[in-house]
Amino acid sequence: MSIRIPRGTQDILPGQVEKWQYIEMKARDLCRRFQYQEIRTPIFEHTELFQRGVGDTTDIVQKEMYTFEDRGKRSLTLRPEGTAPVVRSFIENKMYGNASQPVKLYYMGPMFRYERPQAGRYRQFVQFGVEAMGSADPAIDAEVISLAVSLYKELGLKKLKVVLNSLGDKESRSAHREALIAHFQPRIGEFCSDCQNRLEKNPMRILDCKQDRDHELMKTAPSILDYLNDESRAYFEKVQSYLTALNIEFVVDSNLVRGLDYYNHTAFEIMSDAEGFGAITTLCGGGRYNGLAEQLGGPETPGIGFALSIERLISALDAEGITLPVNETLDCYLVSLGEEAKDYTVQLLYKLRKEGFSAERDYLDRKVKAQFKAADRLNAKFVAVLGDDELKENKISVKNMESGEQVELDLASFVEKFKEIYQ
CATH class of the missing domain: 3.40.50.800 (Anticodon-binding domain)
Incomplete structure (x- = not known):
């Protein structure tokens, strides 16, 4: 019997790989203009990095990680996302002491998640992402979002939708957390086991549940925007004003919580409105993660970033009928x-x-x-x-x-x- 490719992976053949090279070239050039430098982290890390960084209540940690034990009985995991490894490297290499601050980095490489393969989603996929660490200025939130939007637009995509939310600071999230528990607790038995487990640990993650997203309590759940304190509200308004100044159109969606535990303040997604793109429209997601560096043993360091799938980007280009100017002569x-x-x-x-x-x-x-x-x-x-x-x-x-x-x-x-x- 012949050996076939593992499920959820793909061979990128000549004729197709040139598209990837062109996109990678564009991404690198954009990072050069925005003054982001490349970082390359290992394909596998200690499992604890993702448990502590990404969060025990996330689908990624609970269901999707490729984890194995090496000969030294150490638990290692193929990286499922790029932010935690970059922050780990930032701390380990003492980049918080660099003369140039904030530290602005980008990465490009394979990630691994054990999830159900579907159009544009694979178990091994390639992410391009940026991380800006060391600044709590809302202007850098706008810069990060504008970099992602610029990449899509410079590649020719037109049917884009930028969705924005604020998850607030620690005080705001604490008040919202109590409201969510009070809202869901009386009928939590009607929700899936994951949501039941998350009620006390991280009730905001219930809002991101795909299985129970049509439950009536989801539609009436308390909005984080109603619980933002003055400081968080002012921060969010500043981010919006900068995006408006950059002529980047966006909509605010209080249900956008993202799938990772480390986010706070600004959270955003970029979606494709192209006809025929598919039911899952998200192209890119990111947000601010103040507190993640401390969680991983580093000094207090604010940060923000995003990650996007090259596979999803190519699917969006195909949906809009865009041919890249690849030199094949x-x-x-x-x-x-x-x-x-x-x-x-x-x-x-x-x-x-x-x-x-x-x-x-x-x-x-x-x-x-x-x-x-x-x-x-x-x-x-x-x-x-x-x-x-x-x-x-x-x-x-x-x-x-x-x-x-x-x-x-x-x-x-x-x-x-x-x-x-x-x-």
Whole structure:
């Protein structure tokens, strides 16, 4: 029996991987402009990092983590998200002492969650995310949101919806927590076992339950916005004013709580309104996580970030019918006729590549006609033809495949002359 790919994973093949490369290039360039630097953390971490950082009451920790024991009997987990590892690294490497503050970082890489695979969702998926640590200025909340919006817009997406909420500070959340317990407790037996367990631990997570989202108590649950103290309300209003100044449209949704325990103050999601995108419309999510660094053993450090799935982004591009300007052309294909000419094209090919051209030759001893067909399949801009007779005369013929124009060049100076006609 042949071995097949594990469920919930995918092979990204040539022809598709170029889209990924283009998106990654765009994300890196955007981070350069916004002054975020790349960080790379391990694929696996100590399980405790996610239990303490992400939260014991989350679906991620309770149901979705790939956890294993190594030979030293240590519990390790394939990273299910990127924020906790970045904050761990921030603390461990004492980045809070850096001269430049806040510390602005981005990451891009595979994450792992054991969840039911569906369109645009995989058990191994790639996240791009940013984290800004060390500032409690609401302006950086707006900056982080604007970076995410900018990436989507620069890739051509138009049918976007930015959803915003405030989860308040510790005092606001405490008041809201008591109101939620009082609201759900009389009928908590009608909810799923997860919600029942969360009632005392983290009742706000009940609002994020997918199984009971249509229960009537969900519609009448107390809004966090009604429990914001003056400081939290002023902070949220400032974030909104900055987004308005940046011409970023948004809607406020008091039911947006996000799926991770570490969020407070600003929480946001970016969704796709594209027809046919699917029932799950979220493209990106993030928020502020003041207190997470302290939870993981570091100094008091405010932070905010977001993460987005590259797979979901590609699905949104497809839903809007957007074709990325991926360069899939070949600069030059070398066609040879005769044994000596074929041998000579080996060094000629290398010289072209050294000068920065994408170039290819035949490796299957095909006839001239078949070599030209191969050049067509590779979208070659130019085809250079070298036969044994031309080799003796130190000549090579070059054809522009778009215009059909053909010129004969001196073989010894071919690469230099090719640079001139390629412009």
